[in-house]
Amino acid sequence: MRIALFVTCLADTLYPRVGQATVRLLERLGHQVSFPRAQTCCGQMHVNTGYQRQALALVRRHVAVFGDCEAVVVPSGSCAGSIRHQHAMVARRFGDEALARRAQEVAKRTFELSELLVDVLGVEDVGAYYPHRVTYHPTCHSLRMLAVGDRPLRLLRNVAGIDLVELPDADVCCGFGGTFAVKNGDMSTAMLADKMRNVLSTGAEICTAGDSSCLMHIGGGLSRLRTGTRTVHLAEILAATQVRT
């Protein structure tokens, strides 16, 4: 299958290894990955902060860039959620019904990584090898906006060598929330403290999730406290193999 990668602005700039892992994983599974270079950002930060007019241009760009793709993969539940639930809404807010319809078409062919693997490509065992103790945080937008359910966990359970441990209160938000982390910094920190307490209680060396943004927040807290536990994106675990491909 020909799959276009929407790497997300965050992974592109700060976590290129997440994009690289997504490419490596999908190519290993026999698919052809393209990277439309005119892509930038889904506009979620603008929409969620109240700047829908600025987001409109980004929606227009996204729809133009990915309009002809057969399938689009996004290594982020949050950005996939924005494309699916916000792009058409933004277009309609400014009276552009044609754009709204095209945005809905793109959204239908856009998948978060675990959705693409399980639902579209029909794989749960991607042949990964990852000999570490790992706990999984189901990010809110993956869990509730996209309803990915246990797809990421099904993928992780099939990883060879992994010691997957359950995260207590897993479905409680980590406190990131985009600009919330800055606008309500103390509250964000209090929520992060509880998330870290639960992560550390598992004895895991790695906390994984399907969103670089939440992982940046959780990982930033774990690093600040010198906990020795770090965060790794789901794509990186699924891309890892015993013999480097």
Next chain:
Amino acid sequence: MTTFLGLPTAPRGVGHLRGSEPFPAAASRALDDAQLRRNLGKATATIRGKRARVVAELPDWEELREAGRAIKAHTMAHLDQYLEQMETEFTARGGTVHWARDAAEANRIVTDLVQATGAKEVVKVKSIVTDEIGLNDALAAAGIEPVETDLAELIVQLGHDRPSHILVPAIHRNRSEIREIFLREMAGVDPHLTDQPAALAEAARLHLRRKFLAARVGISGANFAVARTGTLCVVESEGNGRMCLTLPRTLITVMGIEKVVPAFADLGVFLQLLPRSATGERMNPYTSMWTGVTPGDGPQQVHLVLLDNGRTAVLADQTGRQALHCIRCSACLNVCPVYERAGGHAYGSVYPGPIGAVLSPMLTGIEDNASLPYASTLCGACYDVCPVKIDIPSILVHLRARKVAESRTGIRLPDAEALTMAAAGWVMSSPARFGAAQRASRLGRLFARRGRISRLPPPLAAWTAARDAPVPPPETFRQWWRRERERGADAGT
């Protein structure tokens, strides 16, 4: 983009819909209160667990939610007709209907009605709407003493405190704090009162029994009003409501205009949804309904005050109007990680938590509660538990857009956030500019010490106050792609 000028919002200077400081500041202070954190964490976890158990019992829960949503959406679309029908039917059965444009008008109507009876004391059923309009303050100013008879409301009233939860107004108090309040404020209380729940309830019971038997006027809110029969309905757990609704000669009910439902059968849906979502009970202990006056039995003078106080302005907002579907169950408060840590007072309004974060700014106008739409991570837990499927995250996002749009109409310079967002939008709307910005972000590497960034200048200083920031990589993804995949070829564009 629609603007919502013209329809009146709840007036300033009366009632309790506005806080004295923005949410982040109030929440920060609450976060420092270890006892409050403990009380709230324990109480919300208990109610969350109970709710989850009884909701899981019903195989048709999702269908019930959808039915509740549909009934409310239909009613809101024909609200004028149902309200007039309610007035007609209530009047035909011996009641009197009063229309109140806002809090001040409602307070005046109720005060006049009480004064006409000559009563100097009124007993009150737990009612958020009367707290919304500040009725107790208005009555006290007219020399009338309002007596709260719900146990938690009594605790709040005796403690000269404010409610912090829609359903459990004293959720921020533990039993030893309640004991201290009773010992200090309750006339004639047993000085050896313990903090055992049964002992505290018994003290309140003795105190209130005297009030019930002497009361000539009762004041209530309403959970539902049935337009077709003119019936009012109050659900409660303690029986204090039943006392207030049946013993006094005069009964005055204040009700927001959104509480009406078309027919009696609709209660079949809501009386299943509400107790399971609210207290985690299959059925609430007391369901009181009254239809006008029954000669010789119960109150002989019944009044209904229909209150707008900004609700029509909410109705005019196509995205936000679903907030009027709320049946005040508080499930969204109990499940909200922000509410659980901040408590209700931080929201500054009688409607706290996720539903308050959307309802309060729409009732008052956004500028008076501008920080509330941002008091959420948009995690969506509230939407999942809402018994009438109010899409609170979408309304929050919508209100943020309204806030930004409305502050743009004022004559003032754009703030730092608006400039940042405009700049980010400009950068992101061109891959070339985005690439340049990415290269510039690598300057962030200068802040790195031993592989981590622990301090950044404002506005990013708020991030590094509690978290390390990622060190920008030597190469972005698109640079890697170009180097690895596009050497000489023009693949992938």
